[in-house]
Amino acid sequence: xxxxxxxxxxxxxxxxxxxxxLHKGFIEETNDSNGRRLYKTTERGRAFLEVLRKAxxxxxxxxx
Numbered sequence: 001x002x003x004x005x006x007x008x009x010x011x012x013x014x015x016x017x018x019x020x021x022l023h024k025g026f027i028e029e030t031n032d033s034n035g036r037r038l039y040k041t042t043e044r045g046r047a048f049l050e051v052l053r054k055a056x057x058x059x060x061x062x063x064x
Contacts, residue, residue: 026044028042
């Protein structure tokens with residue numbers, strides 16, 4: 001799983017988070033034309049990422 005290696009987490013921790021994201025509907029499992037499993041971010045997941053991005057911007061901004 002390329003995603004796991006890029007996450008820089010061990011398998012146990014990665015699996016816990018990954019399963020949680022699936023169950024909460026932030027990512028979904030699909031199959032390509034060859035029957036390989038693929039995972040993609042759902043609309044709900046993209047909305048969540050946008051909220052996180054905005055929170056990061058807010059927290060990172062210097063006091064104005």
